[in-house]
Amino acid sequence: MGELEPDQGAEAAAEHQDSAVGAIAARTGLPQSQVSTAVARLREAGSIVTEADPRDRRRLLARRAPEVSARRVEVANATVDDALVRAPGTDDPQVLAEVLAALGRRLTPATVRRLRAEAAGEAASPILRM
Known part of the structure; x- marks a missing residue:
């Protein structure tokens, strides 16, 4: 279990x-x-x-x-957003989109939307400007 x-x-x-x-x-x-x-x-x-x-x-x-x-x-307010952006060692939207695909079930819905938008070349998300 x-x-x-x-x-x-x-x-x-x-x-x-x-x-x-x-x-x-x-x-x-x-x-x-x-x-x-x-x-x-x-x-x-x-x-x-x-x-x-x-x-x-x-x-x-x-x-x-x-x-x-x-x-x-x-704990209720914690997200993996910051760690997700730092972990791959890049702010390349394509790399982050690949990480997102692998970890998507653990991310908040808002983070999923922001990272997908960034990978699609839409407005830069605040999470990627760290």
């Missing part, structure tokens, strides 16, 4: 309030150790809060944090 994306764990906690680590592992198909690690990271980042299960103090229950943490905002 795969790994949780940065905000997927918080989304799962929101959909299933007060979920035990074992229940999350069962729903996702991920190993319990991986879920425990993800829960710890999400808690440290402020995306979720945890507390002991009042019925079984050995179990930890997770739920989405009531406040949006700075880290959650940072």
